[in-house]
Amino acid sequence: MTRTEFWQGNTACAEGALAAGCNFFGGYPITPSTEVAELMAAKMPKKGGVFIQMEDEIASMASIIGAAWTGARSMTATSGPGFSLMMENIGYAVMTETPCVVVNVQRGGPSTGQPTMAAQGDMMQVRFGSQGDYAIIALCPASVQEMYELTAKAFNLADQYRVPVFLMADEIVGHMREKIIIPDSMAKTPRKALVKGTLPFKPDADLVPGFPQFGKGYGVHVTGLTHDERGYPCTTNPKLHEALVRRLVDKIESARHAIADFDIINPDARQVFIAYGAPVRTVQQVMHDRPDKNIGFLRLRTVWPFPEYALAEFKNAKCFLMPELNLGQMAREVERHVRVPVVNIQKLGGELHTPAELVAALEAHR
Amino acid sequence: MTFDDWYRQDRLPHIFCAGCGNGTIINCTLAAVDQMGWKKDDTVFVSGIGCSSRAPGYIVTDSLHTTHGRAIAFATGVKMANPDLNVVVFTGDGDLAAIGGNHFIHACRRNIDLTVVCMNNQIYGMTGGQGSPTTPRGCFSTTTPTGCVEMPFDLCELAIAAGANYVSRWTSYHVKELEKAVKVGLETPGFSFIEALVQCPTAFGRRNKFRQVADHVEYLRAHSLLKAKRDRLIEAGEAVPDDMFVVGELARRKRPALGVKP
Numbered sequence: 329m330t331r332t333e334f335w336q337g338n339t340a341c342a343e344g345a346l347a348a349g350c351n352f353f354g355g356y357p358i359t360p361s362t363e364v365a366e367l368m369a370a371k372m373p374k375k376g377g378v379f380i381q382m383e384d385e386i387a388s389m390a391s392i393i394g395a396a397w398t399g400a401r402s403m404t405a406t407s408g409p410g411f412s413l414m415m416e417n418i419g420y421a422v423m424t425e426t427p428c429v430v431v432n433v434q435r436g437g438p439s440t441g442q443p444t445m446a447a448q449g450d451m452m453q454v455r456f457g458s459q460g461d462y463a464i465i466a467l468c469p470a471s472v473q474e475m476y477e478l479t480a481k482a483f484n485l486a487d488q489y490r491v492p493v494f495l496m497a498d499e500i501v502g503h504m505r506e507k508i509i510i511p512d513s514m515a516k517t518p519r520k521a522l523v524k525g526t527l528p529f530k531p532d533a534d535l536v537p538g539f540p541q542f543g544k545g546y547g548v549h550v551t552g553l554t555h556d557e558r559g560y561p562c563t564t565n566p567k568l569h570e571a572l573v574r575r576l577v578d579k580i581e582s583a584r585h586a587i588a589d590f591d592i593i594n595p596d597a598r599q600v601f602i603a604y605g606a607p608v609r610t611v612q613q614v615m616h617d618r619p620d621k622n623i624g625f626l627r628l629r630t631v632w633p634f635p636e637y638a639l640a641e642f643k644n645a646k647c648f649l650m651p652e653l654n655l656g657q658m659a660r661e662v663e664r665h666v667r668v669p670v671v672n673i674q675k676l677g678g679e680l681h682t683p684a685e686l687v688a689a690l691e692a693h694r
Numbered sequence: 695m696t697f698d699d700w701y702r703q704d705r706l707p708h709i710f711c712a713g714c715g716n717g718t719i720i721n722c723t724l725a726a727v728d729q730m731g732w733k734k735d736d737t738v739f740v741s742g743i744g745c746s747s748r749a750p751g752y753i754v755t756d757s758l759h760t761t762h763g764r765a766i767a768f769a770t771g772v773k774m775a776n777p778d779l780n781v782v783v784f785t786g787d788g789d790l791a792a793i794g795g796n797h798f799i800h801a802c803r804r805n806i807d808l809t810v811v812c813m814n815n816q817i818y819g820m821t822g823g824q825g826s827p828t829t830p831r832g833c834f835s836t837t838t839p840t841g842c843v844e845m846p847f848d849l850c851e852l853a854i855a856a857g858a859n860y861v862s863r864w865t866s867y868h869v870k871e872l873e874k875a876v877k878v879g880l881e882t883p884g885f886s887f888i889e890a891l892v893q894c895p896t897a898f899g900r901r902n903k904f905r906q907v908a909d910h911v912e913y914l915r916a917h918s919l920l921k922a923k924r925d926r927l928i929e930a931g932e933a934v935p936d937d938m939f940v941v942g943e944l945a946r947r948k949r950p951a952l953g954v955k956p
Binding site: 382391392396416540544549 | 734768
C-alpha cells in the first residue's frame with residue numbers, strides 16, 4: 329500500500345533515510361538543513377537507531393564514520409559552512425572506504441552568505457574539496473519525491489562502492505512542500521562483508537574490498553595514512569600509494585555507467601538544456617510552455633561521477649544551455665566533453681531562474 | 695603485566711624513538727585491558743594523529759587511526775552505534791588539547807563511556823618538537839626558541855570541570871599506579887580520562903637539558919606531587935609549588951553517562 333503525503337523536502341530526506349534503514353545520525357544545527365536533524369531526533373530512537381547532536385560538523389562527520397565501522401547505515405546533514413568543516417573527515421572516509429551519506433542542503437556562499445536562500449555553489453567542493461586525488465558520488469534531487477528516493481539510493485550506493493555519497497540538495501528543494509508518493513519499501517543493497525581470511529583492503533574484481541565490520545573478529549586496522557592491503561600504514565612506497573589512489577578513483581569512475589541516473593528528452597534537439605537540482609524545475613516549465621522537438625533536456629540526478637557519455641546522445645546539438653545557481657561550476661565540466669558551445673546561464677542571489685530568463689537564452693543562442 | 699597477546703607481532707618494529715615513554719603507557723593500558731577480561735573481538739582502540747596515536751596500529755583488535763584531534767568524535771560514533779564494544783582512545787597533548795580540545799570537553803560533558811589515555815610529552819614529537827598547549831613556561835621547543843611564554847593547560851582540571859566521571863594523572867615512572875588507574879577508568883561507566891606524563895628524549899629532552907632518558911624520567915618523578923600531599927599543603931595553608939604535577943586519582947564520581955553497555 330503506497331501512501332501520499334504533502335511534505336517538505338527535508339522531511340522527505342529524513343523519511344527516505346529511515347526507509348533505507350539509516351540507524352545512525354550525527355549532526356549539528358545549520359540552516360537550511362536543520363529539519364533533517366530535527367526529524368531524525370524525533371524518529372530515530374523510536375526505530376532503535378541513534379541520534380546524536382555533535383559539537384560541530386567536524387565531529388558530526390567523524391561520528392558517522394565511527395558508526396559506519398560498527399555496521400550502521402549512518403548519515404549527517406548540513407549546509408555550506410558545515411560542509412566546509414566536514415572536508416577533512418570526508419577525505420578520511422574516502423581513504424578508509426567508509427560507506428556513509430552526507431546531505432548538503434546548499435545555501436548561498438561564500439562564508440556565512442545567505443543562510444535562507446538557495447545556491448548550487450558547492451558542486452566543485454563536493455568533488456574536490458578535501459586534499460588529494462579522489463572520487464565520490466553526488467546526487468542532486470529536484471523534487472520532494474527525489475529527496476526521498478535519492479536519499480535512500482545514496483545509502484545503497486555508499487554500501488556498494490564503500491564511499492561517502494552526497495545528496496547535493498539546495499534550499500529550494502529542501503524547503504518546498506509538494507506531493508510525494510511513499511513506496512511500500514525501498515530496495516536495500518547489502519554491504520558486502522569481507523570473506524574471513526582475506527586481507528581487509530584487498531579489492532575484489534569490482535575494485536571494492538569486502539567490509540570488515542568492527543566487533544566481528546576481523547581485527548582490522550583502519551587508518552587515513554596510505555596503507556597496504558593489510559590496512560597497515562605504508563607511506564613511503566610510491567608505487568603502493570599510486571595504486572591505492574588510482575583504485576579509489578577507478579572504483580567510482582569505472583562504475584559511472586552503473587551509477588549514472590539521468591533523463592534524456594528530445595535527443596534530436598538542436599538546443600539542449602542541462603540541469604540538476606532546483607533549476608530542473610524551471611527547465612521543465614519552459615518545456616511545458618513551449619513544446620518543441622528542437623529543445624532538448626539532459627536532466628541529471630547523478631552529477632558525480634559525471635556521466636559524460638549522456639552528452640553524446642544529443643547528436644544534433646548546436647549548443648548546450650546550463651542554468652545553474654552558481655557561476656558555472658558544472659558547465660565547466662560539460663565544456664570538457666563537448667565541441668559545441670556551452671552557454672552557462674548563471675544565477676546568484678538565492679532565487680530560481682525565471683522561465684523568461686531561460687527563454688531569452690534560447691532565443692539568444694538560436 | 696600480561697600485554698603481549700594484544701600486540702600485532704607482524705607490525706614490529708615500531709616507530710617510537712629509543713627512550714620514548716609511549717611504550718610504557720601502552721603496556722600499562724593493555725595490561726589493564728587484559729585484566730578486565732575483555733575479548734579482543736569486542737574491544738576497539740581509536741586514536742588521532744601524533745606519536746601516541748600510532749599505538750592502535752600495533753594492537754590486534756579492530757582499530758581506527760583517525761584525523762588530527764578527532765579521535766574522540768570518531769570514538770563517540772563507534773560507542774553510540776554499538777555500546778557493546780569497549781572503546782579506548784589513545785591521544786597526546788597536541789591531539790587532545792589543541793586541535794581536539796572541543797571534542798575533548800564535549801565528550802567529558804556528555805560523559806560518554808570511553809576511556810581516554812593521553813600520553814602527554816608536552817611537545818609535538820611527530821613533527822619535530824614544536825610547543826604544545828602543555829609545554830611548561832620557559833621550556834624550549836622549535837616554536838618557542840627563547841622559552842615558552844604561554845601558560846600550559848592542566849588537562850585533568852579541564853576534564854573535571856567539563857564533567858568526566860573518572861580523572862587521574864600519573865607519569866611513565868609510575869607504572870603500577872598507572873596500570874591501576876587505567877583499570878579503574880575502564881571499569882568506570884562514563885568518561886574516564888587518564889593523563890600520563892611521558893619523556894620524549896628526541897623532541898623535548900634534548901632541548902631542555904635532559905641529557906639522558908633517565909634524567910627526564912627522574913624529573914617527572916621528582917616533580918610529581920601526590921594529590922593527598924597537595925591537599926595537606928592546602929589544608930595547612932602552605933603554598934603548592936607551581937612546577938609540580940599533581941598525580942593520583944583526581945576525580946571519581948557517578949554523573950549520568952551516555953553510551954553505557956545496556
